[in-house]
Amino acid sequence: MKFSFVIPVYNTGSLLEKCVASITANSFSDYEIVIINDGSTDGSAEIIEGLARRFSAIRPLSQANCGQGAARNAGVRAARGEYIWFVDSDDWLLDGAVSRVAKVTSAYSPEVVVLNYVNAYDDGRYIPRPNIAPELLGKVIKPAAKENVFASVSCWNTPPWRLVCKRQLLLDHGIVFAEGVFYEDHPFAIHLMLVAERVFIYPPASYAYFQRPGSTTHANDRKAFDFLTVRQLSIDLFKRFGKFEEFSELASSYVSPRNFYDAHVAEPFRQEFVERLGKLITPEDQTLLEKVGDPVRIDFVRGAIAGRLPKPEKATVRRIKLLMSAEGRTRLRLALRTRLIVLLRRFVRKARSFGTKARQVIEAGHVPALNYRLGTGSRLEHARVDVRLQSEQRDYLVVGNHSLVGGSYVFERGIGTISIGNFSSVGHGTMMICTQPEGIKIGNQVLISWDVTVIDSNSHPLDPELRASDAFDWLSGIETGHYGAFKDWQDVAAAPIIIEDRAWIGFGSTIMKGVTIGRGAVVASRSVVTKNVAPFTIVGGNPAAFISYVPRGEWNWEDTLAAAHGDPAMRDTLRYSYIHKDYADTLKRYRRSEEFREVARIIADRHEQPASILDVGAGNGVCSVAFALENHEVVAIEPGEGPIGGIDAVETMAGHGAWIDPTMLDRLSWERADILTYQTEKRFDAVLCRQALHHFSDPYLAVQNIFNLLKPGGTALFVREHVIFDADDKQAFLKGHPFQKFYGGENAYSVEEYIDFIKKSGLVVEKVLKFGDSPINYEPHSREIAQELDERDIAGRPYTFVAVKSGRSK
Known part of the structure; x- marks a missing residue:
């Protein structure tokens, strides 16, 4: 069970139903509600029983009136959930809070979640009450590491209804509420935050704190004397955990509780309160106050020891006294020093870029902010950088040389x-909107037209319950001066956007999260791009889809492959040729193919296992990795470079193979090399050329070198070589080849020419496998289909040639 809601009730039965409904209205259901009737006299018991009959999640408890502390302790003891969530019976949770906090606990595994809240009024007003520094929001912290952080999540700032705590943490450390007193939450929160290692500060308002005139919080009576007991419990905790002096500023607020006195001790009780406080002051307390040096707290304690009431003073007067004290002057000096350093750094930054900035002021008519950097000759024209949260003194927008940049650049999270x-x-x-740390990257010679939107997130969760409070959380940030601080980003999908060199984005288009626009690609006007755009392709529409290839004067093999990945009509060609850049799928399918099994069988029939294999023209390395996974020693050579069909692809494919068997990397090596010039002292049992021989500029020299690299008795396999019957057949093949029109590098030979290449090297042709003879050639077709086909109707039909070097082998 995820949550145990613990709700103490004392004469608030009339408000309890709204409280319970705010929990049960959520779609999340893995919880129980423990309601403790603390000796109510107003009919609350009957209301609790009625709710328990309606909602099976409710577990009612009852006790004599012992106060909220005892009631909450009873609820914790009875609870069964992983987390305890304290709720007061006259308050309620905001929409979607349960589901959202459940997500937080799963995502961050915190020991404690601290909630933000609103003050709620009878007239329906919600007023947000942020009292945690914005830089802590949405982060996991260890409160006891720093005094200012600790103060923001404990002591005076954290009533129990802001806390969702791991039940086991409370039990393991004996963290309980003080019983029989009011203000019982102080020692509870202090003890909790002194031991908690992982506390998540949840930004959105999740809790409505009802401002009820008759509530115990708003009643100033003799319960103020309970604070004297709570005060001592709190001081004892600071001492027990060695934080009394380390957190001296905070501890002194309990030693000398002047603010509490002013706010909560009514006039008729002030003299008695001061006298009783004076009797509790110890020499250690006085030493701490002297160390802190706050004259207001010192005077208050001195007066309490003398039994004298403090003079009524406005807060402004007390602040002036503090500034006049030695401690106050020290604080002021530190503050001025920090401010001076900031101003000096700002001056230096301005001085370094004065020439560029001055020109922009004249040309663009505005004063630029200190959150971007321009390269030589670049210009901002009516551009704006908007850092909405946690703004830092750094360059959020970085522009290279000789670029003209307009538009708005919004950093919603300051990252x-x-x-x-x-x-x-x-x-x-x-408008470019950045919400994730990897940012948005625009390449060189890129054209982005007017009114384009580039946004790297969904902005809101898709689940309506999780985004229920987004509008109010945004409003809260505006009203409190912390723009965007209370928005919950944990379920907002986001991913970096990359627009590569020479891309062109048309008017009014939208580029969505996680998209890469490839080199030289064109996005038509008013398009919505939700998926990657392949290099050198034109896309358009909503969602954007492939339209055509970019017209180019010259293509190479790597660019051709890259562009083909954007053409839906080429998908099967890429997959069945095992050159698709989905490397994991390509490797899996090749290893399962009949082609691979047959080639492996030929090698196994001729050589001791494992064999040493040279993969010539390895392409993306799929054959090399597959054989290395079968324990063969493999060297892959590939003359091309590039991430899809060149040597870089071999490295990527090897990485996928290592996921299957990490030891494979010990048996596989690769290098960029051409078989025409490749030299090594190593000799191989087998040389594999898959769809490579017809591409060699000098087939005779290539096969001769293969002969030299084979051991005596070694085997050369020329796999799936394009075969033509005559000149007309060759022209038909080239005209129909899907890649020939791009880079013009396809070729084919007759059977006789292939045999001539092989024989003149000194190799002996052992076997010629025609198209229909082996799955090596006819896959992905089945044997049945292959037998029905006339190979004369297949342009550039694949053949496989098996040749051997004379000598002794297996």
Whole structure:
């Protein structure tokens, strides 16, 4: 069970139903509600019983009136949930709070979650009450590490209804509420935060604190004397955990509780309160106050020891006294020193870029902020950098050389960087919204037209319950001067956006989270791009889809492959050729293919296992990795570079193979090399050329080198080589080949020419496997389909040639 809601009730039965309904209205259901009737006299017992009949999650308890502390302790003892969530019976949870906090506990595994809240009024008003520094919101902290952090989540700032605590943490450390007194939450929160290692500060308002005139919180009577007991319990905790002097500022607020006195001790009880306080002051307490040096607290304690009431003073007067004290002057000096350092750093930053900034002031007509960096010759034109949260003294927008940049650059969470390369342009009205640390990256010579939106997140959770409070949380940030601080980002999907070199984004388009726009790609106007755009392709529409290839004067093999991945019509060609960049799927399918099994069988029939294999023209390395996974020693050579069909792809494919068997990397090596010039002292049992021989610029020299690299008795396999019958057949093959129109590098030979290449090297042709003879050639077709086909109707039909080097082998 995730949550045990613990609700003490004393004569608040009429308000209890709204409280319970705020819990049960959530879709999350893994909880129980422990309601403790603390000796109510107003019919609350009957109301609790009625609610228990309606809601099976309610577990009612009853006790004689002992106070909220005893009631909450009873609830904790009876609870069964992983987390205890304290709720007061006259308050309620805001919409979606239970589901959202459940997500927090799963995502961060905190020991404690501290909630933000609103003050709720009879007239329906909600007023947010943030009292935690914005830089702590949404983070896991260890409160006891720093005094200011500890103060913000305990003591005077954290009543129990702001806390969701791991039950086991409370039990293991004996953390309980003081019983028989009011203000029992002080020692509870102090003890909790002194031992908690992982406390998550949840930004959105989740709790409505009802401002009820008759509540115990608003009653100033003799219960104020209970604070004297609570005061001592709190001081004892600071001493027990060695924090009395380390947290001296905070501890002194209990030693000398002047603020409590002013706010909660009614006039008729003040003299008695002061006299009783004076009897509790110890020499150690006085020493601490002298160390802190706060004249207001010192005077209050001195008066209490003398039995003298403090003079009524406004807070402003007390602050002036503090500034006049030695401690106050020290604080002021430190504050001025810090401010001076900030101003000096700002001056230096301005001085370093004065020339560029001055020109922009003249040309663009505005004073630039200190949160971007421009390269040589670049210009901002009606551009704006908007850092909405946790603004730092750093460059949020980084622009390269000779770029013209307009638009708005919004950093909703104060994280990440938007970078724009050299010789690029961003039009007016464009908005880029960054919400994640990896940021948004725009390449060189990129054109982004007017009114384009680039947004790296969904902005809100898709689940309506999880986004129920987003609008109010945003409003709360505005009203409290902490723009965006209370928004919950944990279930908002976000991912970096990359727009590569020479891409062009048309007017009014939208680029969504996680998208990469490939090199040279074009996005048509008013498109909504939700998926990656392959290099050198044109896309458009909502959602954007492939339209055509970018017209280019010259293509190479790597660019051709990259662009083909954006064309839906090429998907099967890429997959069945095992050159698709989904490396994990490509490797899995190749290893399961009949082609691989047959080639492996040929090698196994001729050589002791494991064999040493040279993979010539390895492409993306799928064959090399597959054989290395079968325990063979493999060397892959590939003349091309690039991440899809070159040597970089071999490295990537090897990484996927290592996920299957990490030891495979001990049996596989690769290098960028051409078989025409490749040299090594190593000799191999087998040389594998898969769809490679017809690409060699000098087939005779290539096969001769293969001969030299084989051991005596070694085997050369020329797999799936394109075969043509005559000149017309070759022209038909080249015309129909899907890649030939791009890079013009396809080729084919007759059977006789292939045999001639092989024989003149000194190899002996042992076997020629025609198209229909083996699955090596006819896959992905089945044997049945292959037998029905006339290979003369198949342009560039694949053949496989098995050749051997004379000598002794297996």
